[in-house]
Amino acid sequence: MAQNMVVRSTGPSASSYPAGKKMANDAKISLKAQDQVTILTKSGTRVLKGPGTYSLTEGSGSAASASRRLSSFISNRGSSRARTGAVRAAGNVAVETPSNPNLWFLDVTKGGKFCVADANALVVWRPDYTGSATASIVEPENGKVTEIIWRKGNPLKAWPKDVLPVTNGATYRLLGSNVPQSVEVDFVVLQNRPTDLDDAASILIENGCTGQLDLLVETLNLNNGDSANQG
CATH class of the missing domain: 2.60.40 (Immunoglobulin-like)
Incomplete structure (x- = not known):
């Protein structure tokens, strides 16, 4: 099943959803008040705010359009x-x-x-x-x-x-x-240049390149016009 990756997490549940954590499409995310988690999906990003429980299958969109728009940005x-x-x-x-x-x-x-x-x-x-x-x-x-x-x-x-x-x-x-x-x-x-969004996000998180990770998230949000899901 397609993976989803946490790229940013704040609040009381941050330790349960650290940056770099991957989850399957059928995963459930339970958040408390003050929690905010940004998820990189195949179609862009989703920002989840607590309190609430979310399914990653909800709100998934087309991966192709996001990939085409962002290919030059990460290549x-x-x-x-x-x-x-x-x-x-x-x-x-x-x-x-x-x-x-x-x-x-x-x-x-x-x-x-x-x-x-x-x-x-x-x-x-x-x-x-x-x-x-x-x-x-x-x-x-x-x-x-x-x-x-x-x-x-x-x-x-x-x-x-x-x-x-x-x-x-x-x-x-x-x-x-x-x-x-x-x-x-x-x-x-880097020894190997990332070839897609998942690779890019994983490498930036692994190496502590937080400024570029922030830029990646910002660019994804601008491209997909994603709004936060709030419980």
Whole structure:
């Protein structure tokens, strides 16, 4: 039977439904008040809120459409065009916040563990590409600084791998010119590139790449328009 995977869990029952837990389609999920569990299914995501008991067979949809929409996002063939995310208000003007269009693009504003799908083709992405910008990459061990430059309108820049090798366990500090504070990134170079959503989610959970896992969940929610099930 098709598997369903927990990708996020909070509340009193979180220990019963840890991230990475897989369940069959006929599984029942019993939640208490304050519980919230996000499940990756073959058709996208479901967000379950307690109290209540849920069957994973309810609300299942077509896997094909979700897979087609998300194939480039997880295959390292993402577009250079950023998709639109949430909209926030800036005075009386609505500002569209772009979101990272590819799971394997390194967001210059995000720190923590970062899973690298292809060490020879790592790309650095910036959310604000209205003008030109730079980013300083600092090697913590010796303090050496390498700069990368984005041209106006371009959100992507290849990681300078000839100067700064992308190796498993390597740590770098990044500071973008339009970013309020620096972030530290720890590379986890994957042996095998994930081929589907299940593989991608499992690998991100296993390696502690929580920023990318959050991005994966956010992207799935935007694509399937899923609403939370509440008891």
